[in-house]
Amino acid sequence: MSAPPARGPLARVLLLARFELRKLAARRLTLVAFALVVLVAVLAPRAGQVVDTAAALARGRASQADPFANGWSALAGAVSTARLFIVLVVLVLASSAVAEEVSLGTLKALLVRPFRKLEVLAAKALAVWLYGAALVLAAVVAAALGAELSRGLYDVTDPFYPDLTKHTAGLMANYVLRAALATLAPVVALTGLGLLASTLSDHPGHATGLGVAGLFLLSGLAGLSDAAQPWVFVTHARLPFETVEDMAQQISGAAAGLAPARALFGVAVSLGWGAALLGLAGLVLVRRDV
Amino acid sequence: MTEPAPPPARVDGPEAAPGAAPAAEPVIEARGLAKVYGGRPAVDGLDLVVPRGSVFGLLGRNGAGKTTTMRMLLGLIRPTRGSIRLFGRALERERLALLPRIGCLVEGPAFYPYLTGRQNLALLGGLIRPVSPEHVQAALERVGLGDRGDDRFGAYSTGMRQRLGIAAALVHDPELVVLDEPVNGLDPPAVLLVRRLIRRLVEEEGRTVLVSSHLLHEVELTCDRLAIIERGRVVAAGETRALVRPDEERVEVTASDAGRALALCRGLPFVRDARPASAPEGGPGAGAVLVALDGPRAGDLNRALVEAGLEVSALVPRRRTLEELFHALARDADEAAGDPAAPPGPGGEAAA
Structure with missing residues (x-):
């Protein structure tokens, strides 16, 4: 019966986060979701070609490839498609994180161990965000693989003046990387939204419903006006790869979307939402009796 | 509107008052503990002292305040009034330092259904101290689940879940073990196993065990000391032997x-x-x-x-059986509270 080691708050959160990640790794849902996202991202570029061809044939014409489509636009399009799955998976996991612990009774099991409620919440946020980040990065890598296999990832050239290089492959790869990193910030906000929903209900299903409703509400809010759009994090979840796609398709001025100042603004807005939502979730959880 | 006066605590045995401190420093010391929910007291001025190295039973009807008391002792809920000291230190101020020294099963076993029993124990135990696979196996064997550790918790029977709950309370080698209704859902051999395990925890390993139960016979057989709780108050406390003496x-x-x-x-x-x-x-x-x-x-x-x-x-x-004592105290408490639905004693007979 030797005394267990004493730990500081950060060590406790990291220990709990590792615990959460090991739980996530043991769940079929997370593994299936990961495989699905990778599959969607790999197949989307090829699927896009198939759909375009089918549509052309249905119109009774020979398939006419979009002259501005290329591997990079396919990559960005594939990540945008996979993003829908990623958003749902992260939202479902975050929304059920606390509610599931309450319904199983395991929140009590955690809180009779040396942790504060806020540390439990922080660890869950970190674990879900890390999983979401892994999904984003895996989707980007898989989409790059799919795009390379289907169209190839070359320099972006003017289709009418093939000798005129608009963006080198290196520059496009750099933009893809920046877009991937910029997408990680909205995942924080999404995690916060899910966790807030999770602290508001004892039932994982209800909490997930709340989280999804919240996302729809925010998406609606973003669509209300051009002025509101930049201030809602959901905008910054889709913007980075839409910008990459615009760049790949040589739409003028698209690169401005990934300029450091714009990108930092998006990150700040998303992190602000994340902090506010997680703070609210913390307030709700602390006030609740377990 | 004033509430009826609570019945006086009946105290037997060498203790002077419910919760009177024995010579050695108590492991649990609660004074004037109260918890009020929506104006209704669930626990009302409860005093409790659990000496080191004993099995202490908390006995009471459903709703008497046992589980609320345990939840307060573990820091899961904050008392409305009163103080709690564990191992001589204030729970409110030093909760995080004290909880690793406690293992508990409160309000039934709670685990992750998609993990195996072994994974559950390793993960939850590992949150307090590094737990080796040998530790986990030993904990499983102590509760008779040595060969079922690799089954998913979701596939466990009620009795197996309860036993895994007890194993989880022990896996990190705690000094104080708090068990809320530990034999709920267990078959007779498992009840015997748990009863022996609890005695061994105290007699051979020097731990302190706090057990809550409404199973009078079980408490009588297992506990060295006990406190009977009625309407959130201790109405009798002392050595079990003395309380059920001839x-x-x-x-x-x-x-x-x-x-x-x-x-x-x-x-x-x-x-x-x-x-x-x-x-x-x-x-x-x-x-x-x-x-x-x-x-x-x-x-x-x-x-x-x-x-x-x-x-x-x-x-x-x-x-005098514990059951007779319990029913008499329950009736006293009901009469003092003006509750006409007081349950009769066994065979309609009053306790001595």
């Missing part, structure tokens, strides 16, 4: 002619009450008479029966 003022007489013995006893001046002992027909106690005496007068009673020509084959001081 009562020299009540004797059970088995004589050659039970009818005559009963009539004779009723006529004796030092007999307060005499009635046929309640027993199944033909079973032990059949034909016996239960006699309440004015003081320690068993010898006088025996002499009177023999002088009347009756053959007395047994004259046994009636042992």
Whole structure:
């Protein structure tokens, strides 16, 4: 019966986060979701070609490839498609994180161990965000693989003046990387939204419903006006790869979307939402009796 | 509106008052503990002292306040009033330092259904201290789940879940083990296993165990000391032995002619009450008479029966069972609270 080691708050959160990640790794849902996202991202570029061809044939014409489509636009399009799955998976996991612990009774099991409620919440946020980040990065890598296999990832050239290089492959790869990193910030906000929903209900299903409703509400809010759009994090979840796609398709001025100042603004807005939502979730959880 | 005065605590044994501190530093010391939910007290000025190295039973009806008390002792809920000291340190200030020294099963076993029993123990135990696979296996074996550790928790039966809950309370080697209704849902062999395990935790390993239960027999068999809680208050506390000690003022007489013995006893001046002992027909106690005496007068009673020509084959001081004590206290509490729905004692009989 030797005394267990004493730990500081950060060590406790990291220990709990590792615990959460090991739980996530043991769940079929997370593994299936990961495989699905990778599959969607790999197949989307090829699927896009198939759909375009089918549509052309249905119109009774020979398939006419979009002259501005290329591997990079396919990559960005594939990540945008996979993003829908990623958003749902992260939202479902975050929304059920606390509610599931309450319904199983395991929140009590955690809180009779040396942790504060806020540390439990922080660890869950970190674990879900890390999983979401892994999904984003895996989707980007898989989409790059799919795009390379289907169209190839070359320099972006003017289709009418093939000798005129608009963006080198290196520059496009750099933009893809920046877009991937910029997408990680909205995942924080999404995690916060899910966790807030999770602290508001004892039932994982209800909490997930709340989280999804919240996302729809925010998406609606973003669509209300051009002025509101930049201030809602959901905008910054889709913007980075839409910008990459615009760049790949040589739409003028698209690169401005990934300029450091714009990108930092998006990150700040998303992190602000994340902090506010997680703070609210913390307030709700602390006030609740377990 | 004033609330009815609570009944006075009945205290037996060497302790002076419920929760009176024994010589050694107590592991749990709660003073004036109260928890009020929406104006209704769930726990109301409860005092509790659990000495080191003992099995302490918290006994009470459903809703008496046992689980609320345990939740407060573990820091899961904050008391409305009162103080809690664990291992001599204030729980409110040092909760994070104290909790690793406690293992508990509160309000049923709670685990992740998609993990195996072994994974659950390793993960939850690992949140307190590094837990080796050998530790986990040992904990599983202690509760008879040594060969079922690799089954998913979701596939466990009720009894297996309960046993895994007890294993989780022990896996990180705690000094204080808090078990809320530990034998709920267990079959008789598992009950015996848990009973022995609890005794071993105290007698061989020097731990302290706090057990809550409404199973009177179980508490009587397992606990060194106990406190009976009624309406959020301790109404009796002390050593189990002392609380259920033989009562020299009540004797059970088995004589050659039970009818005559009963009539004779009723006529004796030092007999307060005499009635046929309640027993199944033909079973032990059949034909016996239960006699309440004015003081320690068993010898006088025996002499009177023999002088009347009756053959007395047994004259046994009636042992007060915990169940009798419990029901009497519960009835006192109900009467004091003006509750007409007070449950009768066993066989309608009052405890001594």
